[in-house]
Structure formats: C-alpha cells, structure tokens
Amino acid sequence: MLEFAVSAPFDPAAPLLAEQVNANFPWLSLSIFFPIVGALLVPFIPDQGDGKQVRWFALGIALVTFLITVAAYLNGYDPSVSELQLSERVSWLPDIGLTWAVGADGLSMPLILLTSFITALAVLAAWPVTFKPKLFFFLILAMDGGQIAVFAVQDMLLFFLAWELELLPVYLLLAIWGGKKRQYAATKFIIYTAGSSLFILLAALAMGFFGGGTPNFEYTVLAQKGFGAGFQLLCYAGLLIAFGVKLPIVPLHTWLPDAHGEATAPVHMLLAGILLKMGGYALMRFNAELLPEAHAQFAPLLIVLGVVNIIYAALTSFAQRNLKRKIAYSSISHMGFVLIGIGSFSALGTSGAMLQMVSHGLIGASLFFLVGATYDRTHTLQLDEMGGIGQKMRIMFALWTVCALASLALPGMSGFVSELMIFAGFVTDEAFTLPFRIVIAGLAAIGVILTPVYLLSMLREIFFGKENAELVSHTKLVDAEPREVYIISALLVPIIGIGLYPRLMTDTYSASIDALVKRDVAAMQNLSKPSAPQIRNTKLSPALILAPKLPMQQLQGS
C-alpha cells in the first residue's frame, strides 16, 4: 500500500505561511500596472480607425507583459519554496485594513503566466477586429492587468475589487462585439457573476473582522485565524456559490453557453482560457486553504458535483448543434475534473486539478480560436450547415484534429496527464471510503467515453464526408493563414511539452500544493478525532442538506 502524505496534527496556534520572500523588484505590481497603463495610452495612438496601428501597440504591450511575468518567474520565484514569494506590501488604507499586498506561490504563479500568455495570443487573434478597435484593445489590455491582479493579490478585499473590476471589460466586450443575442448574454453574465460575488464580499468582511481588533484581509493573516467550524461552513457555502458560478458548477452554469456562444474569438479565448480558472483558483485559495475544516466536510459534495459536471455537460455538448455552444459545454465538462481534484485531499489529485486548469486554459483557448477562425470562413456555427469542408481547408482540418485530440485527453498532451493525475490521486488516496471511490471513479470515467463521442462527431460533421454544396456555393473556404497556424502552434508547444514531460509544469507549483494538502489533511484528521463526535456526525450533512431537494417535489408532481 502506498503511503500518502500524512502530516502532523493541525495546530491552529502555530504560524502557518508566516514566512514570505520579499521581492527584490516589484515584478508583480509591474505586471499588473504595465498593461493597465498601456491600455490608458491606447486613445493617444494615432490610428485611422481600422485598428492597423493600435493592434501592433496592443500586441507589444501584451508581449512585454508576458515577458515581465516570465522575468518574475525566472528571477524572483523559486519553485521549491511553498511559501509566498515575490511579495510586496504597501499599507494602503490602514483604517479599514486594506493593504496593497501582492505575491505569488504555486497556486498563483502558473495562472499568472497562463494569463499573460493567453492574452498575448488573444491580441494576435483579434487582428481582424475593425469595429471600434481602440476600445476593443483598451478593454483587452485592461483585462490583462485585472486578471493578473486576481491571481497575484494577497488580500481578500483587493481580490474582491479585482474580481469585480474584471467583470466590466468582459461585459463591454460581450455587449459590443458579441453575436446576435449579445445584450442578453452580457446581461446574464453580469447578473450572474456580480450577484454571486456579493458572497465574496460578505465572506471577506466576515473573515476580515473575525476575532475583533483591526480588520485585516491578508491571506496569510486569515490563514492563522482559528475560524470556528460553523463559521467556516457558512463562509464556505457562500464562497462555493460565488466561485461555482465562475467555474462553473452545474446547475449554476447557464450563463456560460450564452456568454461563450455570443463572444468573438479573442474574447472567447480569454473567457475559456482565464476566466474559468479564476473560479478554480479561488476555490483552492479560499475554500481549501483558508477554510480547511469546512473543506473536509464539503469535499464529498465537491466530488459529486464534479462528476455531475463531467457527465451532464458532456451529454449536453453531444446534443448541441451550435459549434460554439458545443465547445462551451465541453469546457464545463472538463472543469468537473478540477472539482474532483480539489476535493480529492491528495497531493496528486490537487496537483492534477491545477494542471487541468492550465491545460484546459491552453486547449480551450485553442479550440475557441479555431471556432472563430472557422466561423470567419463558413459564416455559420450550425453543424447542419457545414460538412466536408476538410477538402478545401486541409491545414485547418489538421489543426482542429490535433486540438480535439488534445481535448479528449490523448496521451502525449497535457489533458491526459492532468486527468490521469486526478483519477490516480482520487482513487489511491484513503481519504474516502472504498465504495465511494469506486462509484465516483466509474462515473467520472464515463466522461472518458463521452468526450470522444461528442468531439469526434463534431469533427466528422464539420470536415468529413461530401462537401456541403450550399455552403461551398456562397462562401469562400480559404485555408488557414500563417497567423492562425502560428497561434495554434504557440498553444500546442506547452500542451505537448507538458504532455511529454509534465514535471515542466508540476514542479513549478508542487511545493505549494503539497503544503495546501497537508493542511487540509491535518484538518480532516482533526475532524476525525473522537473528541469531537458532534462534528463527526455532521460530517455528511452538508451534502445531504445542500443536495437538491427537487426530486422530492418532482416525485410528488409527476
């Protein structure tokens, strides 16, 4: 039997995460403010209005931002250290305990890199945008800074601000450049996310003021406050709803197909590549790290929800006839694995969840970019109106095939490694009873069958068979241009690189994940101590309480 990380009992009094490595240079602040300043300069770029100059400017800014984050990683970040690094603290509004605190550990660093990387590619993907290009690139660059901030800030109030500020560019990008139902989609998006983020504010305030004294919202301080069990459960439930909308978790997902269905390709890449990861990151950062005892109680629910995500979204994706929505649902399905990984209580599974986020960020972005590129040519997203276009667009066909295979977790690509790590971590860890693990693993593995079913049917309907005569008659199917091949290749390099040698990525964050899981496992063992029987009895209750009550009503109704 393999022994998995079993740590010493959790001692709330002992300072955790107390050590921080201060930055020798404000790398993270620079990476947040550089794109924002760049965005503010966009109106002053001389441009005739068709975006030819401003897009080069935006690309330059995005690339430099990417280089800044890479420099931060190379110069100030040591992967073997689990504590916060690149840390900067400036007291901002001391009266309400607000501090400009940024830093990066294993949970944030990979996602910061992912953000700047995907944004740079999204700017390149936005090359054909000619409608209000200045505003468009302004918003994209502003989002770049805002999203890096979400991952880099180390203060819960700041996190809330960054989370909210990032909604605005997305709303505008959807509402101005979207498809036919863009107003509806944008409104739905803003209502869902803004509404649910109220829970973040509430939880942040509650946690910051907990224990009296000067409020303090820094993660490191929050982590050392000994929250009571009931308090943790409340905060956890609220945060789960907020982040569950973002991730998304079924049944809080219905904004996503609408938003993704209406977004243009570059926005789409950002939505799938980065925005969804904010949910997963926040679940790890707050729910798992700051509320470990509640996490121990909620973990079975997370896992069950993860399985529901996988199967439910795979089925809806299979039935979808709209290409964009199909891929959108497939994103939901893939995020189910993240939930299982986070709930798995094993270093391997949690590490897999992290890898799945990075991997899906890359694969999702590539698929959505291809959807956009295909739409530019076919002017339709309905699968029924396509067919046989592989004969004219061979390179496009090849790119689609590779990305679809990556998405269905073909070995040699990153998706396989992350899903495998989650499966192996969940199955082999002794945190859950054997029957639970058997049933969940069996159900989650059904996703392994369903994913190729919908992805390969999709490929078949778009590219295989006889050419759709009607489509060919009124559209010009030109093959992929070098810019498009370049974007996909840039995404495939890390996808295949991680797939061939996963430690390239996992080594950058495994120290932090190990520390996080140790903390969670210790909390779980605390729960299991016989001295607290009442907690033991309530251990399953959250799942029972929160499980949808619908069936009962429906049983009566039918």
Next chain:
Amino acid sequence: MPSAADLAWLIPVLPLFGAVATGLALISFNSTINRLRKPVAVFLLTCVGAAAVLSYAVLAEQLAGAPVVEHLFIWASAGDFSLPMGYVVDPLGAVMLALVTTIALLVMVYSHGYMAHDKGYVRFFTYLALFSSSMLGLIISPNLLEIYVFWELVGMCSYLLVGFWYDREGAAHAAQKAFVVNRVGDFGLLLGILGLFWATGSFDFQGIADGLAAAISTGSVPGWAALLLCLLVFMGPMAKSAQFPLHVWLPDAMEGPTPISALIHAATMVAAGVFLVARLEPLYSQFPIVGLVIAVVGTITCFLGASIALTQMDLKKGLAYSTVSQLGYMMLAMGCGAPVAGMFHLVTHAFFKAMLFLCSGSVIHAMEDVVGHEPILAQDMRLMGGLRKKMPITSITFLIGCIAISGIPPLAGFWSKDEILGQAFISFPLLWFVGFLTAGMTAFYMFRLYFLTFEGEFRGEDKAMQAELMAAANKDTDEEHPHHAGVLHESPWSMTMPLAVLAVPSVLIGLLGTPWNSRFAALLNPEEAMEMAEKFSWGEFLPLAGASVAISASGISVAVLAYYLHRIDLSQLIAARFPTINAFFANKWYLDAINERLFVRGSRKLAREVLEVDAKVVDGVVNLTGLLTLGSGEGLKYFETGRAQFYALIVFGGVIALVMLFGVLGNPLA
C-alpha cells in the same frame, strides 16, 4: 560500445522523428512537400528501416541470451507519488519489435505502389511512420501506464488512418466507431490500471502481480475486488484485439486504405491486446477464473468471426472477420495459460494475414481499373473471378496464405494453431471442440474467398450486377467516377515484392515452433520449451494434429466442390433450408443493429433530452421564464408530457442516490 538493447529507445524515436519532421513540413509547406513524394518516402523508409535494423540487433542479442535491460526515469511526481517511465527489452518485446518493423517496412514499400495516385501520399506515409513509432513504443513499455499511453496513441493513428479518405461518409463513421469502441475498452483498462495501482502501489507488471498476491494474502484487498480489477484490465485487450462483443469496430475499419488494414488491423495493432495479456501473464496466472473468462471470450470470438466470414461477399470484410476469428484463437491460448502458444500464433498470423490483406489490396487495385474507385464494386467478389491468369503472383501468394491459415502442414498456421488447440484440449475440452470446428470453417471460407476471386470466369464487366450492388448499398449508379474500362493487370513490383517476401515466413516460420523442438518457446520461456520437448510424444500429437488436418481438409473439399467444381449448390443446400441461421450469420449476428439501436440512438436521445432539460428547466428556472411559460400554458404542454420532470428527476435523482448511498454505506470520508 553500448549493446543494441541500450539503444532500444531509438527504435520508436526514429520513426517518430521522421513523422514529426514530415508532419511539420506538411503544415508549413504543404504544396512543396506534397510534390516531394519520393524523397519523403525514402526518408521515412530510412527511419523505419534503421529501427528495423536495430530491432534485429536486439533480437539477435536476446537469442544469444542477453539479459533483460530496463531503463527508467521519473516522469511525473506529486507528493509521495512518482511515476517512472522508460523502456524494457526482453525476449517477448524483441520478437514483437522485429515483427512490427518488418511488416511496417514491407507495408511502406507496398504503399508506394498502392497509393501512387493518391493525393494524400505524403500524409499517408507520415501517418504510417507515426503509427510505427507508437506501436514500437507500446512494445518496449515497462509498465501498464506507459502501455496505456501508447495504447491510446496507436488508437489515434488507427483513427487517422481509417478516416484517411475523409471525403467518404463510410470512412468518417468507421473511424469514429473505431475510436469510440476502443475508448469503451480503455475505460475498463484505465479503471483497472488505477485500481491495481491502488491495490499494489505499482504500475510495473511483475510488481502488480506480486503486490496483488501479497495484498490478497494479507486481506487488504478482497478477492472479488482483485478479480474485478483483472477483468476490467481485460476490457482493454477485448476492444483492441476485437474480442466479442467489442469486435464491431474492426470490420468497419476496413474503410481505410488496404495497406493499413494489413499493417494495423491484421498484423500489429490488433495484436496489441494479445500482447498485453501476455505481458500480464504473471498477474492473470493467479486467477483461474480470469483465465476461463479469457478463454471463453476468445472461443466465442473465434466462432463468431468464422461464422460471419462464411457469408461475406466483400473480400476485405471476409478477411477482417477471419482476423477477428484468429484473434479469438490467440485469446483462447492466453486463457488456457499458454501465452507462448498464443504469441506464436500472433507471429505466424501476422505474416500470413498481412500477406493476404496485401493480396486483397493488389486485387482491389486491379479491380479499380475496371469498375472505378468505388469500394462497393471494387471489393465485391461477385464481380471478381478468374483473376489468377492475370495476376499470377498475387494469386499464388494468396493461395499460400489460404493454406497457411487453414492449418495444412508444414505451413506456418498449422504449427501455431495446432499448439493452441492442443493446449485447449488439455485445459477446456469443450472449448477445444468449438475451436476445432472453427478450424474447418476457416479452411472453408478461406478457400471460398480464393475460388471466388481467382478462379472461374471474370465477372467484372457485368453491368447488371454492378447496378444491383450499388442499389443494395443505396448509392446512385451516377458515375461521378467514370469507368476506366481498363484491363486487369498484375500490380507493380513495389506491391508484388512485399507479397513474395511475406510468403517466405508464411511457409517456413512455423518450423521454428515444432512441438518437439520449439525454438520460439526456447526464446520466450526456456523452461516451458524443455518441458514441451520432454513431454512430447507422437502418440498424443498425431491424433490431434491428424484431426485438425482432417477437418481443414474437409473444409477445403467442400469449398472445392461448391466454388470450383460447382458440384454442390450451398445456397440451395443450406441457405435455403435454414434461412434463419443464414440470415443470422449474414447480418453479423445482428450485433451492429443492436449496437445502433441501443447505444448510438440511445445516447443521442438521452443527450438531446438532457439538453432540453438544461435549456428549459435549469436555465428556465434562473431566467424566471419557467414561471412565465408555465403561466402561458406553453410550458404546461411541455410538462404534461412528463418528459422534463422525468429527465430532471434522473439527473438530480442520480445525485441524491449517490449521496444517500454513501449515507447508508457510511461516511465517504474514511
């Protein structure tokens, strides 16, 4: 100077390098590369050829008694978990390496002729190299997880190659079916691997076997769980090696170009399942029940393949069902605890079946000049006949293949099949009887194929028959493809040469595995070879071998009477008298129909309804439009049918059931 085994990692890497280089070039400079056919083919042939040379060096070393070589590195790690990858060279692997590289090389030479006029020539060669690389990687994998990695990669190559002619609807469906059915098997394989890892903490073949034995003896893993895990792992080989009921993808996969059918879907990839079972021998030998299951599945497959092959009119499909049947024999051997016999049949079968498929390709190539590039016509034996006079080399090699597979001594198939039947006779007499009957059927259907194709009069000009066939396939006789109205001709040297080369092992290789002095067994398992030689007695061998030869001979005689001399009319004699049985076989045991109704349509329906629930119920509730539509009566109509409730109930009921289940079973948190 490092030994060849130390360089064995180069064997898959060389073709991979070739494939990646041409693949990238194809994406970057498509039209230029497509014009450089010969240089690309030579380059890739060199890569695979170098791998072949290295493989032979490895095999020679192993024959000389070199020790097993294993090299590992840490591929992934998290927490206390680490996963080694690397490569291992042992006699079993060395045999497979030599086999795969030989056939891959010959098929590539053959493809130069077969694909000469195809616009996807370069792409085809790239895929071939990619497949060779994945298959060779699978062979030298030291643990189950690495096998799984390459297992999926060969599946991907199969997908790409079956769907190679992507403008054909049939190819598109067949490719998808192949991948999905294989994923069903991989589902079990993956769960089994994970479960075994949970139980033993190892992915390594020997480590799993030892670990599981220890875990059962200490009681940390219950016996039923161990059994279940073994059977789950077996699902992988069932799908890959086309065992009943997951064999349905293989006949459809014949939509791919014929060289692919020879290489992937007859000789190498489909044998991967048998190979994996051989690798897992230390594990499976602990569980006699698993052996029984494998043997029964193998026997059913064996009989099923042969019975369907009896009625096939499509030359390639006939050969495909024959492959299914022969894979069943191999599995039967594995189930009888005789992996050496199974592996021996794998090797002999690889040579003669690759040859038979390449012959069929040669025939189709010739037929296409007469009836056009329509697989329905070019592959149907009702339009063939009399090809022997025009295509002497093809017909002779095909005949050699038929004799070999029928089990007539001293050709290859006799020795390997007889060894399997001998083992089955000792272990499971009932299964032996079925296998024995199947041997007769095999001889009959193979000679039926031969006579219909190569003897008698040529029927290809029969326009009425052509129209009838096209109508039966629901295709217009439109003629987008104008009839070439060419003449039959023997294929170019690049196609006939591989046939001639393959004929040599098809005749001779069996002699390496004679029961009294089996050099094959001596390489794989010296103790077993000694034991075999000691126990051997003509008194036991002759009756069984005689019976096998007798039933094969009677199968051949029936075929001669029916299809060569036309003395008996089987359609009158049997088909008309037992229409149900005939229809049962002709409709492939109705398995495709069941599959279509139950799984394909069922899953589509379920998916559509879940989506409907998603849009109307889940989204409706949050939009509050649910209430509005309810009020307007629009939703009432919907809810009256009860479908929305029903499916919402299933989705949420599933969640509740899970939670309740673990509420009853106890806390999921251990």
